[in-house]
Amino acid sequence: MTIASHVFLLIFLPLAAFAYYGLFRRPRLKMFFLLFASYAFYALADWKFLPLLLALSFFTFLLARRGWIGAGVALNLGALALFKYLNFGIEGYNAAMTALGLSGAVAKALELGLPLGISFYVFKHIGYLLDVQRGRIPATSDFWAFATFSAYFPQISAGPISGFQETAEQYASLPDRPRHDQIYSGLLYLSMGLTKKVLIADSLGTLLASSTNSVAGFAGAIPAWYIVLAYTMQLYFDFSGYTDMVLGVSMLFGVTLPPNFNSPYLATNPGEFWERWHMSLSNWFNYYLFSPMSRSLLRKWGAQKRDQAQYVANLTTMSLVGLWHGAGLSFIFWGLYHGLLLNFNAWWKRRNINIPTWIGRPIFLFSILLGWAFFMSPDSEYLIHLFKQLFGLGGLGDTALLLELAQNFATPALVVALLLTATGLSEASSVFNVGQYRVWYALFWGVLAALSLFLLGGQIQFLYVQF
Amino acid sequence: MKRYWFLAFGLLLIGYAAYFNNLAVFVAHPERISYLRYDNTIREIARLAILLMFALIFVARPASTNPDDLARRRVSGWNLGFWGAFLMVVGLIVYVNPHGMFSWQFLDSSSTMAAYVPTAARSDKVTLFNKLEDTPDILILGSSRAITIPAARVLENTGRPTFNMAVNGGGPLDFITFGRFVLSQEETPQVLIVELVEPGLDIEDKPMPITMMPYLDADKKLETADTVFRDVVSLQSLSDTVYQLTYARLSQRPPPVMVFLPDGSGVRAEIAEESYRAAFLRVAQNLNRTNKCRQLNEQGMARLEGLAALALETKTALLFYRSPISAEYWEVKGSDHPDIARCESLFLAFISDLTTMYPNLFFRDLTRYEPVASLGWEGFYDIHHLKPNAAQLVVDELTPEIIKAIDWASAERIRVEGQ
Numbered sequence: 047m048t049i050a051s052h053v054f055l056l057i058f059l060p061l062a063a064f065a066y067y068g069l070f071r072r073p074r075l076k077m078f079f080l081l082f083a084s085y086a087f088y089a090l091a092d093w094k095f096l097p098l099l100l101a102l103s104f105f106t107f108l109l110a111r112r113g114w115i116g117a118g119v120a121l122n123l124g125a126l127a128l129f130k131y132l133n134f135g136i137e138g139y140n141a142a143m144t145a146l147g148l149s150g151a152v153a154k155a156l157e158l159g160l161p162l163g164i165s166f167y168v169f170k171h172i173g174y175l176l177d178v179q180r181g182r183i184p185a186t187s188d189f190w191a192f193a194t195f196s197a198y199f200p201q202i203s204a205g206p207i208s209g210f211q212e213t214a215e216q217y218a219s220l221p222d223r224p225r226h227d228q229i230y231s232g233l234l235y236l237s238m239g240l241t242k243k244v245l246i247a248d249s250l251g252t253l254l255a256s257s258t259n260s261v262a263g264f265a266g267a268i269p270a271w272y273i274v275l276a277y278t279m280q281l282y283f284d285f286s287g288y289t290d291m292v293l294g295v296s297m298l299f300g301v302t303l304p305p306n307f308n309s310p311y312l313a314t315n316p317g318e319f320w321e322r323w324h325m326s327l328s329n330w331f332n333y334y335l336f337s338p339m340s341r342s343l344l345r346k347w348g349a350q351k352r353d354q355a356q357y358v359a360n361l362t363t364m365s366l367v368g369l370w371h372g373a374g375l376s377f378i379f380w381g382l383y384h385g386l387l388l389n390f391n392a393w394w395k396r397r398n399i400n401i402p403t404w405i406g407r408p409i410f411l412f413s414i415l416l417g418w419a420f421f422m423s424p425d426s427e428y429l430i431h432l433f434k435q436l437f438g439l440g441g442l443g444d445t446a447l448l449l450e451l452a453q454n455f456a457t458p459a460l461v462v463a464l465l466l467t468a469t470g471l472s473e474a475s476s477v478f479n480v481g482q483y484r485v486w487y488a489l490f491w492g493v494l495a496a497l498s499l500f501l502l503g504g505q506i507q508f509l510y511v512q513f
Numbered sequence: 514m515k516r517y518w519f520l521a522f523g524l525l526l527i528g529y530a531a532y533f534n535n536l537a538v539f540v541a542h543p544e545r546i547s548y549l550r551y552d553n554t555i556r557e558i559a560r561l562a563i564l565l566m567f568a569l570i571f572v573a574r575p576a577s578t579n580p581d582d583l584a585r586r587r588v589s590g591w592n593l594g595f596w597g598a599f600l601m602v603v604g605l606i607v608y609v610n611p612h613g614m615f616s617w618q619f620l621d622s623s624s625t626m627a628a629y630v631p632t633a634a635r636s637d638k639v640t641l642f643n644k645l646e647d648t649p650d651i652l653i654l655g656s657s658r659a660i661t662i663p664a665a666r667v668l669e670n671t672g673r674p675t676f677n678m679a680v681n682g683g684g685p686l687d688f689i690t691f692g693r694f695v696l697s698q699e700e701t702p703q704v705l706i707v708e709l710v711e712p713g714l715d716i717e718d719k720p721m722p723i724t725m726m727p728y729l730d731a732d733k734k735l736e737t738a739d740t741v742f743r744d745v746v747s748l749q750s751l752s753d754t755v756y757q758l759t760y761a762r763l764s765q766r767p768p769p770v771m772v773f774l775p776d777g778s779g780v781r782a783e784i785a786e787e788s789y790r791a792a793f794l795r796v797a798q799n800l801n802r803t804n805k806c807r808q809l810n811e812q813g814m815a816r817l818e819g820l821a822a823l824a825l826e827t828k829t830a831l832l833f834y835r836s837p838i839s840a841e842y843w844e845v846k847g848s849d850h851p852d853i854a855r856c857e858s859l860f861l862a863f864i865s866d867l868t869t870m871y872p873n874l875f876f877r878d879l880t881r882y883e884p885v886a887s888l889g890w891e892g893f894y895d896i897h898h899l900k901p902n903a904a905q906l907v908v909d910e911l912t913p914e915i916i917k918a919i920d921w922a923s924a925e926r927i928r929v930e931g932q
Contacts, residue, residue: 052746226584233591241567249560453533455560458526462568465522471571485583485590487573492594494570497563499599500748 047090048203049291050243052502058087063298073220080194080217080299087199088162095161098125103196106171110178110185118175122168129158130165134373163202165370169330170196174210176334183211191217200295204288206306206326213301221300230488231478232297237495238474239290244501246463247284250276253456254422258447261431266443270435272451272460274415277422279463282310283472285324290474304329305475311414311467314407316387319414327367336363356392361385371421376429380420387413519571526568530561549629555752606745611753613637614741616724620757630753631719632744634680635687639694639724641777642676648700651915653777654688655679655708656716658836661899662708664776666908671915677777679708684716685816686733692820693728696827703922704915705824706832712860713806714813720744780901784894792895797842805852809859821871828925830918833864834877834911837885838897873921875914879907 047053062083070076089096102125109118133155140152174192178185186192191214201208221228257263259273289306296303310322320328336359343355361382368381401409419436423429434440451457466472477491609620613636650673653662659679667675678691688707695702710716720740721729729737744750771779784792817833824831861878868874879885885892885903892903899907 052743056746226588230584230587230591233588237591241563245560245564245567455557458529458561458564461522461525462564465518465568466571469518469571477570484573485586487570488587488590489594490566490570492591492596493598494563494566494594495591496595496598496602497559497566499746500602500751501560501563502746 047087049200049295050240050288050502052499053090054087055240055499055502058090059295059298066299067224071222073218073222076220076222077194077217078190080198080220080301081190084194084197084199084202088197088202091203092162094159095164098161098164099167099197100193102168102171103193104189106175106196107186107189107192110175111187113178113185115175115179119172122171122175126164126168129161131369131373132156132158163204166205166207167196167202169207169327170210173207173330173334177210186210186214188214198296198301200292200299200301201303204285204292206289206292206304207330208304208326212304216301225300228297228300232294233488233495234477234491235290235294235297235474237294237491237498238477239287239292239294240495240502241498242283242287242290242472244498246459247280247287248501249459250280250456250463251284253451253454254280258450261428264443264447265435265440266447267435267438267440268443269447269451270432270440270443271415274419274422274432274436275464276456276460278311278415278418279460279467281418281421282307282467283463286473293474305473307473309467309470309473311411312470313410314403315410316384316391316413319410320384320388327370331363331367335366336360339363353392353396357389360388360392364388376420376423380417383417383420387417516572516574519568523565523569523572526561526565530558551756552749552752555755556748559748559751602751603745606750606754609754609757611750611757612744613640613722614744615722631680631682632722632740634682635719636722636724637773638678638680638691638777639722641773641775642678642695644775645676647674648695648698649674649676649702649776650919651675651704651706652691652695652702653677653679653706653708654683654691655706655836656683656710657681658710658897658899659683659706659708660771660779661781661901661904662778662908663901663904664774664778666905667706667912667915668776670908670912671919673703673919675776676702677779679777679779680719682716682719683708684710684718685714685810685813685820686716686718686721689816689820689823690721690725690728692823694725696823696829697728701827701829703926704830704832704918705820706834706911706915707820708836709817709833710836711806712804712856713809714817714860715806715810716813781894781898786890789890789893789895793839793841793893796896796898804856806856806859809863814863818867821867821874825871825873828873828922828929830873830875830922831871832875832877832911832914832918834914835880836897836899837879837882837903837907839889839893840881840883840886841889842896843881843886873918873925875918875921877911877914879910882907882910884910 047058066076066079070079085096088099102122105121106118109115109121136153136155143149143151177183192210194217195210195213198213253259254273254277264270264273286307293303293305304326306325308322308325310319313319313322339362340355340359343358344352347355364381364385365378366381367384368377368379371377419432420429423432470476607615610617611633612630613633618640651667651671653659653664653675656679660677660681662677662679664675664677667673680687692705718733721733721737723737723741726734726737771781773779821831864876868876885899885906888903892900894900
């Protein structure tokens with residue numbers, strides 16, 4: 047079960063909301079209900095790994111109480127490494143052994159599976175442990191609040207990554223009755239997110255999952271750019287649609303979660319892009335890795351090597367951001383590429399070189415698209431083919447293929463995606479900039495959400511759930 | 514200014530829909546459009562309409578005030594829109610019941626649907642069966658290979674009323690479910706003729722209509738409930754509902770792929786020899802896969818054994834048979850191919866064990882039955898789907914076994930009544 051499934055939207059969510067407001071009045075009881083609903087959600091989605099979630103929550107809580115922060119961080123990172131990165135390490139080891147002619151020494155990959163949301167809840171745990179270590183917050187004595195924070199069902203699958211203090215504070219003052227303004231905001235976020243996901247992202251995803259998006263499937267610069275642009279929009283609309291739904295569902299229960307997106311493609315430089323793209327993750331890396339590392343390097347190297355310290359911190363942080371997205375070289379290269387973009391931008395700024403926005407933005411967007419070309423490539427053969435086509439080495443493109451792409455439903459979906467992105471209306475918060483206060487507007491969104499449910503039959507998962 | 518971009522796009526989208534979906538042909542010449550084309554067009558239009566709504570929502574003007582006291586009304590407005598639209602569409606789908614998920618059929622059922630939708634195929638057969646005045650003495654179960662077996666010929670040869678309940682993709686799940694269904698009736702058939710498709714018994718379970726829920730195992734009951742739920746809230750169902758409501762009622766439409774007689778026997782539309790060749794190659798690939806196996810599917814074996822036990826309990830005879838396959842296939846493939854031979858021997862050993870254990874079980878293997886297998890284009894629609902003349906020959910060849918099975922069931926039933 048995911049939050050974009052019929053079972054969740056038509057059964058789980060209405061039942062949970064009715065029980066939440068109908069059966070319980072006291073915030074504490076409501077919090078216990080949220081915890082129960084969260085474990086039920088997790089069990090329905092991935093019951094095998096529920097004990098792992100329970101154990102990590104319990105030991106993180108316990109180790110923070112005892113002040114054994116290092117052990118807590120190691121435990122969480124160890125779980126992440128075991129389930130997400132071990133096989134990547136084994137593959138690398140096997141490749142090295144084979145290259146050395148020691149094919150008898152290769153190790154067998156483990157079939158452990160990837161626990162749902164592990165990358166997200168482990169980062170929430172580590173953030174909490176580091177906040178306790180720095181004295182930003184005291185170690186909580188309320189295990190149930192921590193367990194609810196850890197497993198909170200709207201955000202368990204793919205974030206956003208929130209801080210314990212901001213989230214747990216809200217558990218103490220959960221509304222005893224539905225607040226209509228908050229419920230209405232939640233419904234609009236949910237409607238916008240669902241529509242973005244099923245109408246735009248899945249339509250683009252269907253094309254990208256077809257044989258057209260393969261080495262043999264397309265040739266020429268126009269189809270190649272079309273595919274990269276479609277992927278760019280699919281990823282954004284999928285993940286931001288998911289986040290809108292999460293924020294909306296959470297608002298229905300009176301809990302506000304941090305936003306993840308703020309029109310990232312309207313950014314004019316790489317630094318601004320990372321302030322607008324997957325904000326909860328980039329804030330996490332900025333707060334817990336980049337800033338401490340920069341400070342430490344500055345202390346070690348001195349102020350005269352300030353630039354170098356920033357460059358190293360940028361490259362290290364962004365490589366790890368790439369690695370966080372998946373155990374694969376393409377993700378690491380993508381992260382490094384963004385580290386280089388950030389360094390180039392920092393170098394540029396230091397020299398006070400001014401470029402008009404109308405030149406700077408297209409160049410920046412071009413570099414972002416190239417980054418997604420790395421990110422989307424499943425193997426080196428595809429990557430080489432894609433780059434050759436992008437730079438015109440395969441001509442402009444076959445007319446029959448162009449006509450086929452034009453006829454595909456992905457094309458109007460792509461146009462709407464571009465229109466929304468360019469006008470800054472692609473975020474759920476933007477729906478409040480148009481006819482928010484009219485009753486007919488609410489009704490129209492309700493109809494749109496209902497009809498979107500009928501498009502929800504495909505097998506396309508949220509992209510970020512896999513990371 | 515932003516609003517006008519969306520307005521312009523909305524107008525463009527309408528033009529796009531009209532151009533690329535050939536709406537003019539769609540309206541003026543529906544007879545040129547096949548079911549699949551129709552289905553695709555309806556789905557595409559539905560998606561474009563929702564996309565259009567999505568684009569036009571951004572044309573709304575900002576409201577100048579934010580009256581907080583209207584918050585409750587806005588929530589009510591959203592709920593009205595959501596549940597109103599949702600229940601209206603779901604209500605229409607449930608009423609029309611395009612995939613035969615439910616027991617009712619208020620509109621004329623489209624036989625085209627049964628050719629494409631597994632639940633509709635099963636539901637149609639159950640509906641036809643329920644329309645019979647008396648329970649037939651002989652019931653035919655099986656896959657698409659048995660669909661064209663003429664029940665009338667069985668009646669002619671044996672004097673016993675017969676009903677053909679074979680369905681597209683029929684496998685052990687269908688046999689045990691339909692078996693439980695017919696054997697739970699007050700009057701039960703004396704003989705069940707079961708055509709077995711794959712020697713490996715590894716046939717994917719097809720979704721069952723909700724009417725068959727009482728006859729399913731617990732896990733399949735849950736799966737069926739889930740399938741019905743997801744099917745009702747799907748664009749495919751919406752599209753097929755529109756098909757049932759509009760296209761199927763038009764006077765001009767292409768002939769259906771198959772029609773069913775009241776005795777359940779299917780009559781397929783004739784095909785050209787070129788289509789036969791294309792279908793032959795396509796199906797041959799599939800047959801290569803299904804004729805090879807390392808072991809028999811355990812669930813399939815258990816279901817067949819369950820059917821045999823249930824039939825024995827109700828003193829019903831079972832005649833398992835395998836339908837002829839075109840000799841051209843064996844010439845190309847070689848019947849002694851080791852992968853095929855291993856699967857065959859596993860299958861035959863299993864059937865041999867079953868016939869030893871269950872005295873009500875009879876078996877005939879007509880896979881290489883020469884008078885039919887040698888007919889080629891004259892007797893097959895492709896590699897294994899039988900034309901009427903070939904289906905008749907199969908019935909004639911099976912008749913002695915059918916009579917033996919009837920005799921066994923009659924004798925057992927008389928013996929039980931005598932006690």
